[in-house]
Amino acid sequence: MTGKALEELNRVVAQVAELKALVDQNHKWTKIELDGKASVLDLQSVQNMLLERVSELVRNFEEMFADKESTRKKFSAIDKLVRTAPIDEPFVVEQPSTADLCES
Numbered sequence: 557m558t559g560k561a562l563e564e565l566n567r568v569v570a571q572v573a574e575l576k577a578l579v580d581q582n583h584k585w586t587k588i589e590l591d592g593k594a595s596v597l598d599l600q601s602v603q604n605m606l607l608e609r610v611s612e613l614v615r616n617f618e619e620m621f622a623d624k625e626s627t628r629k630k631f632s633a634i635d636k637l638v639r640t641a642p643i644d645e646p647f648v649v650e651q652p653s654t655a656d657l658c659e660s
């Protein structure tokens with residue numbers, strides 16, 4: 557082998573060694589990063605827990621507010637009573653309680 561070919565071979569061998577060192581370093585870094593990541597099962601568990609909590613909150617909100625249709629019907633009935641009440645007689649309507657308005 558000539559001196560020039562030997563130099564080229566040594567340069568290629570050095571580049572291969574540098575490349576191997578970079579690959580090894582990258583492999584170690586990748587392993588460290590992957591060890592810190594959550595697994596798919598862990599993420600699915602968290603997702604299920606959050607969806608259950610959101611469903612629970614929606615159910616709680618639904619219970620907090622009166623049913624729109626039944627409230628509308630009650631106000632409509634009161635409105636009819638007011639419109640058809642004789643003018644010369646006193647008009648008394650029982651005020652519905654909050655519990656009555658919130659009934660479903």
